[in-house]
Amino acid sequence: MLDNIYLEGTVVSPERGIYLLHLTFEDIALLLDEDLGYIRLEEEGDLVVQRDLNKSRVKAIQSYITKNDDWFLPPILLSLVTEDADSAVHIPQSEFGKQFPRFKLVLGEGSYLRIIDGQHRVAAVSGLASSEPDKYGSLPLPAVMVISRGIDSDRQLFADINGRAVRVNPSAIVEFDSRDDKARLARQILYESRYLPYVTSRGNKKLRKKYNRELISAGGRPVKLISLNGIHRILQITDDTRDHKVYVELFDQVLVPSLPMLIEVVGGRKSPRNLSAEYIHTNDTSIIAISAFAIVDIKANYPDNWKQIASEFFSSVDWRKSNPVWTPVLSSGHDPTGERKRISAGNDSVIQDIVNILRGMFTEYARSKGLPEPHYGRLRRSKSKNTRSTQNQLALDAT
Numbered sequence: 001m002l003d004n005i006y007l008e009g010t011v012v013s014p015e016r017g018i019y020l021l022h023l024t025f026e027d028i029a030l031l032l033d034e035d036l037g038y039i040r041l042e043e044e045g046d047l048v049v050q051r052d053l054n055k056s057r058v059k060a061i062q063s064y065i066t067k068n069d070d071w072f073l074p075p076i077l078l079s080l081v082t083e084d085a086d087s088a089v090h091i092p093q094s095e096f097g098k099q100f101p102r103f104k105l106v107l108g109e110g111s112y113l114r115i116i117d118g119q120h121r122v123a124a125v126s127g128l129a130s131s132e133p134d135k136y137g138s139l140p141l142p143a144v145m146v147i148s149r150g151i152d153s154d155r156q157l158f159a160d161i162n163g164r165a166v167r168v169n170p171s172a173i174v175e176f177d178s179r180d181d182k183a184r185l186a187r188q189i190l191y192e193s194r195y196l197p198y199v200t201s202r203g204n205k206k207l208r209k210k211y212n213r214e215l216i217s218a219g220g221r222p223v224k225l226i227s228l229n230g231i232h233r234i235l236q237i238t239d240d241t242r243d244h245k246v247y248v249e250l251f252d253q254v255l256v257p258s259l260p261m262l263i264e265v266v267g268g269r270k271s272p273r274n275l276s277a278e279y280i281h282t283n284d285t286s287i288i289a290i291s292a293f294a295i296v297d298i299k300a301n302y303p304d305n306w307k308q309i310a311s312e313f314f315s316s317v318d319w320r321k322s323n324p325v326w327t328p329v330l331s332s333g334h335d336p337t338g339e340r341k342r343i344s345a346g347n348d349s350v351i352q353d354i355v356n357i358l359r360g361m362f363t364e365y366a367r368s369k370g371l372p373e374p375h376y377g378r379l380r381r382s383k384s385k386n387t388r389s390t391q392n393q394l395a396l397d398a399t
Contacts, residue, residue: 016146
């Protein structure tokens with residue numbers, strides 16, 4: 001027979017069966033004990049509610065906690081599976097009449113807590129409490145608890161929470177993240193560039209309006225050509241942040257003067273939407289790829305005169321979508337495996353495809369100009385498919 005476990009918390013809504021449990025990392029590790037099984041990370045067969053456990057996400061949350069004194073994790077969501085809820089949830093008589101009375105939860109034979117939302121947080125904090133109990137055992141991780149009304153109800157609750165969540169604009173993360181060095185550099189590049197403020201989409205609508213008013217008062221017309229997250233991704237892919245001024249020079253002295261029509265977009269005389277039907281370099285993905293190629297390949301091979309070489313090469317390229325060389329990365333094209341590609345997708349494979357095309361053209365260009373044979377570098381992959389790169393975002397979103 002299992003030993004009973006006693007936990008404390010606060011009643012939020014007895015009518016709806018909603019409670020707040022006051023848990024510590026040590027409590028969660030104890031509840032996860034295989035011999036007790038009062039919390040189950042993954043259930044089997046017909047009782048499955050959660051997604052598959054991703055160990056890399058667990059490690060990311062642990063790293064976030066251990067590296068930041070001001071870490072924060074939102075409450076996990078648990079469902080109390082029991083045959084007798086009245087016996088499991090005990091409210092002392094002294095708490096009667098209070099708006100939010102305290103209660104005691106008794107877990108015993110035939111009852112356990114099913115994870116609806118937060119399995120990666122549970123695994124992460126349990127691991128920390130088990131490995132270093134003196135350091136992490138007493139740290140808090142509150143839990144919202146509901147009374148289970150059956151597996152179908154619990155599954156619906158999981159779907160309600162995870163299926164209706166609105167993804168945060170990645171540029172908003174870059175705008176506000178003070179932990180990520182590359183996010184800080186992306187903001188600094190934006191502030192110091194002459195042209196980027198006119199064509200960069202910010203992460204927050206109110207901020208966009210504020211900066212747009214400032215640009216208009218200065219005589220410009222803001223348009224969207226690249227996002228703040230796009231600048232951040234350039235830094236991720238190139239992994240060269242020793243001198244942020246290189247990126248300012250790249251945009252102001254190389255890309256704007258040498259890419260067809262870009263100067264007109266920056267000056268507000270043309271709209272990227274109007275040009276996108278004709279040119280390939282009028283969106284986040286292509287600007288990221290072109291910038292990465294300039295830094296990783298041209299600058300690395302010709303450090304003394306890379307800006308001149310890049311400007312002359314980019315000026316020689318036929319950037320029109322009618323150029324068949326771009327077919328593999330356009331919406332009407334396919335890659336050799338038959339997988340449909342979209343230039344607007346912004347994923348790493350499309351960026352790599354554009355860079356590979358540029359490399360092929362540049363090899364011929366370098367030979368024609370008598371330049372030393374270029375040796376091409378390696379692009380680093382973005383840290384996540386949704387470009388949510390910071391550890392705190394992983395921690396907040398991980399379930």
